[in-house]
Amino acid sequence: MQFIIILLLLIIIVLLLDISSRIPRRDYVKEAMQRDQDQRDQFRNN
Known part of the structure; x- marks a missing residue:
């Protein structure tokens, strides 16, 4: 019985x-650059 459980695991x-x-890997640098650009755009619009 234990063998079956281990095999299934x-x-x-x-x-x-x-x-x-x-699943494609996350590009942390690209995400950070996008967040930075979004913050700059938001700051310019205010």
Whole structure:
């Protein structure tokens, strides 16, 4: 019984890793530059 549980857990982990690898990575620098630009635009409009 424990073998089946461990096997199922390993299958779930492999599936989650596969799904995670398909998601594009976040570009933190690009996000920070966009936030900075948004703040500058908001400041200019006020």
